Amino acid sequence: xxxxxxxxxxxxxxxxxxxxxxxxxxxxxxxxxxxxxxxxxxxxxxxxxxxxxxxxxxxxxxxxxxxxxxxxxxxxxxxxxxxxxxxxxxxxxxxxxxxxxxxxxxxxxxxxxxxxxxxxxxxxxxxxxxxxxxxxxxxxxxxxxxxxxxxxxxxxxxxxxxxxxxxxxxxxxxxxxxxxxxxxxxxxxxxxxxxxxxxxxxxxxxxxxxxxxxxxxxxxxxxxxxxxxxxxxxxxxxxxxxxxxxxxxxxxxxxxxxxxxxxxxxxxxxxxxxxxxxxxxxxxxxxxxxxxxxxxxxxxxxx
Numbered sequence: 001x002x003x004x005x006x007x008x009x010x011x012x013x014x015x016x017x018x019x020x021x022x023x024x025x026x027x028x029x030x031x032x033x034x035x036x037x038x039x040x041x042x043x044x045x046x047x048x049x050x051x052x053x054x055x056x057x058x059x060x061x062x063x064x065x066x067x068x069x070x071x072x073x074x075x076x077x078x079x080x081x082x083x084x085x086x087x088x089x090x091x092x093x094x095x096x097x098x099x100x101x102x103x104x105x106x107x108x109x110x111x112x113x114x115x116x117x118x119x120x121x122x123x124x125x126x127x128x129x130x131x132x133x134x135x136x137x138x139x140x141x142x143x144x145x146x147x148x149x150x151x152x153x154x155x156x157x158x159x160x161x162x163x164x165x166x167x168x169x170x171x172x173x174x175x176x177x178x179x180x181x182x183x184x185x186x187x188x189x190x191x192x193x194x195x196x197x198x199x200x201x202x203x204x205x206x207x208x209x210x211x212x213x214x215x216x217x218x219x220x221x222x223x224x225x226x227x228x229x230x231x232x233x234x235x236x237x238x239x240x241x242x243x244x245x246x247x248x249x250x251x252x253x254x255x256x257x258x259x260x261x262x263x264x265x266x267x268x269x270x271x272x273x274x275x276x277x278x279x280x281x282x283x284x285x286x287x288x289x290x291x292x293x294x295x296x297x298x299x300x301x302x303x
Contacts, residue, residue: 003272005265011280011289012052012261014075014137014162014199014233015040017060033063041068043236045298047258050280051289053233055102055137065097070290073099075137078125080104080116089128099287101125101134102162106141111167111176113143126150130157135286137197142167142176145184151191158286160195160231161185164221168200170241179204182217189224195286196225198278199233202255202263203242210263218269227274231282234260 018039024032037060044052054061054072061074076092078085078101092098103125105117116122129136135158138147144165151159165185167176188194201218205211222230239255264270265279283289 005272005275006048008265008272008276009051009280009284009292010049010261010265011231011283012044012049012234012236013160013197013231013283014055014235015052016235016237017054017056018043018237033057033059034067036060037064037067037072040064040072043257047261049234049257049261050292050296051283053099053283053287061097068293068296070293071296073097073287073289075100075102077102077104078122080114080121085122085124086128089125089134090132093129093132093134099135099289100137100160101129102137102139104139105146106139106143106167108139108141108167108171109173111141111172113140113146117146126154126157130154135160137162139163140165140181141172142178142181144181144188147194148188148191151188151194155191155193157193158195159191159193160197160286161188162197162233163200163235164196164198166200166204168203168238171238177204179217182221186220186224189229192229194225195229195231195282196221197233198230198264199235200239202239202260209259210267215269222274227277228282230278231286232261232264232279236260 017036020035040052051071053075054064055075061072064072074097076098078088089101092101103122105114105122107114126136137160139162140147144161147159147161164182166179166181169177201214202211205214207213234257236257239260242254265275
C-alpha cells in the first residue's frame with residue numbers, strides 16, 4: 001500500500017498560548033486558560049496537527065493536560081532569575097504534564113546572549129537536566145555558537161537549538177534578521193546530542209508560499225544534521241503576527257498556521273520517510289510522547 005502524507009503523525013514542537021481576538025471581560029478572564037487551550041486545539045484540528053508541545057505557562061499546561069492528556073506536552077521555560085534552578089529542573093522532570101525545559105539564553109529584545117549565560121547562571125539547568133534526563137530547548141536568538149561548550153560539557157544531554165539558530169522577528173529586531181548565524185548552527189552538527197528546531201523559516205524567505213528560496217540552506221542543514229536530528233515547530237502565534245507574506249492582501253494575516261505546516265509537509269524536497277521523521281517521528285522519540293487517544297478527534301457536531 002502506498003504511504004501518503006495523511007498517515008504521518010504531525011507533532012508541532014512549539015506553540016505558545018493563543019489569545020482571543022478581543023479582550024475578555026472579568027468573568028471570562030477566570031476561564032482564560034481553558035479558552036486558550038480550546039483555541040489551540042481548534043487551530044490544530046483545522047490543519048491536522050496531532051500533538052503540540054506547549055511552550056507556555058504552567059497554568060495552560062496543567063489545564064491542557066487535564067482536558068486532553070498527552071496532546072499538549074509541556075515545555076517549562078527556566079528564567080535566569082529563578083532562585084534554585086536545579087530544584088526547578090527536578091520539579092519539571094517529575095511533573096506528569098512536562099516533557100522538556102527551555103533556557104532563554106538569548107535576549108530576544110536585542111538579539112544578543114544574556115549576560116547571565118557567560119556568568120554561569122544557566123549552568124545548574126544543564127547539569128541537572130543531564131543528571132535527570134530532561135531535554136532542553138535553547139533560545140539563542142543568533143548566539144547558537146555558544147552552545148558548543150554546553151554540548152561538550154554534557155554529552156548525554158539532549159539539546160535543541162530553537163529557530164534554526166537565527167534571530168527572527170517579530171520578537172527580535174528586524175535588523176538582526178540574517179542567515180549569518182546559520183553558519184554557526186551548521187558547525188554544531190558535529191555534536192551528536194544537538195538537535196534543531198526547524199521553526200520560523202518562512203520569515204527568512206524573500207518569496208511567498210511555498211518559500212522555495214529557503215531550500216538551499218535547508219538542504220545544507222539536513223546534510224549536516226541528517227533527518228533524525230531536526231524537528232518541525234510552528235510558533236504559529238508569532239508567525240501570524242509577522243508582516244508577511246509579501247504582496248497585496250485584503251488584510252494583514254502573516255504566515256498562517258496552515259502555510260507554516262504545509263510548505264514542509266507538501267514539499268517535494270523531502271521523501272515520505274524524511275517527512276515522517278521531521279514532522280513528528282523525531283519528537284515522539286526524543287520526548288517519549290504518549291500515544292494518541294481517540295478523544296483527540298474533532299468535536300462532535302452539535303446541530
